[in-house]
Amino acid sequence: MKLSKEEVDKLAHLARLDFSEAEKEAIVNDMDKILGFVDKINELDLEGVEPLIYLSEERNVLRKDEAQDLVTKDEALKNAPDRDTDFFRVPKVLKREEE
């Protein structure tokens, strides 16, 4: 299965990544190998085999409903590329995307 350039563009857009033509070329090749590997696995008879989603066997790992102050406002804002004293600052978004 070969991934098309358009599909790479779409995935890149969804991941908000930007690639040069040369990089896209490389990605198409890499993805090709990855998908080939998946095809190989698909040759196996996987009837009745549950997909492995969770690496831990634990279930019901719950936390008590107790609030804690974990970081201060200053700490929270510290690593932001842009901020004022209270808020994270981001480029103006005029059109709100779907939640």
Add this chain to the structure above:
Amino acid sequence: MEDILKSYEPVIGLEIHVQLNTASKAYSSDATSYGEEPNSKVSPITLGHPGTLPMLNEGVLESAVKLGVACNCQIREVNEFARKNYFYADLPKGYQITQDKTPICNGGFVEIKDANGADKKINLTRIHMEEDSGKSSHDIDPFNTLIDLNRAGTPLLEIVSEPEFKDGTEAYNYLSEMRKLVRYLDISDGNMEEGSLRCDVNISVKPKGQKEFGTKVEVKNLNSFRNVQKSIDFEIKRQVELIESGGTVTQQTRTFDAGSGKTQVLRAKEDAHDYRYFNEPDLQPVIVKEDYIASVKRNLPALPKELFAKYRKLKLSEYDANLLTESKELASYYEEIIEHTQNYKGAANWIMGSIKSYLNERAASIAEFPLQAKTIAELQILVDAGKVSNSAATGELFKALLEDPEASPSELAQKLNLIQESNEDELMAFVKQALSKYPDKVEAYRNGKKGVQGLFMGEVMKLSKGKADPKVASKLVTQELEK
């Protein structure tokens, strides 16, 4: 509207988001408090820092099961979480942790009244657990959008109904019922104005009898029940008129403008969003066992529906029962009164009358009412025993108690000289005295002039300095006159 509904059928479904009132967030332990300094209630998990791992708040699970049980839903045993991927600055992780294919509650229903006051069942599709986003402010800074992440990660329950609403009134009643329910269950404050209860409407119309649904429009940004109702009624009319004039409804997201009472296009439907849902590998599945559901069920508070049925059984009118179950606080207050007196109607009258008008005058809630329920019960008992007249109890005595809420009603009644004389021997002396004062009127009564009875009652009241129990006195006066 009625004309429209003769030939067209609207299909309306609601999606409600209820913000839970847990102390901490859904998957991290930063506080959920409202109105705090921006970005002061956050954590590395909420901020989406690398290497952080979410952990489910058990309060969220319990709230979801509570609501599910109260709405007669099937509770799913194996619950998984999913990532819904999208990029927006108010959700720093780049995805929302939600439940996709395994909502915790499936099916179920809520009972409401339709526009004619008849009972109607609204079926639910699902209820699932998820998290809220942060808040963006577009108008503080002219050049930037400002982000406050205090709300990010706050637990939400999303409640999706089947598209079974016929009009705006049903949607309004459903929302009221749902708010009542979450408040009784104490899982959310259900305040739509503050955003702890939010509602999106999906609406389409189709010619009556047609099987296929019409193109649906989504209405968002509805900040009151009334606006939900109005936007639905507006949309039905708009869509039908559009079709009637030869146009077609296009798939859109619209917003409701409360000022004009109209919906407006927010955005035309772009390409369907590709959220690329997949299992959240950082959260292990949550197994909800039968015994857990049973224990939640056991600890469920009395629900409005149950209390309503109980009050009807106590012979209260439908109106009274409705009003008393309007809020959990009011119902609890009533419950407390009737722990001390069996005069259920009398107890209800106290709430509907004196107490309601006290609260209305002050725009206060029952929580702020100064008198204890037990005191009201004592007042009712005084009236029922004939010790204090009803008008004295609801008037002078009630007022005096409000001044001195800790006082005992019977002691206060003594002090204010409000105890009525209902002892028949004592009263009989007054009655005899009154009769002997006007022998000619007694004669007139016996000759058929029954109207003079009032004169003797007045005299008895005068002699008793207004303290005669009018019921007993009247009985004795008649008895003596008829001799």
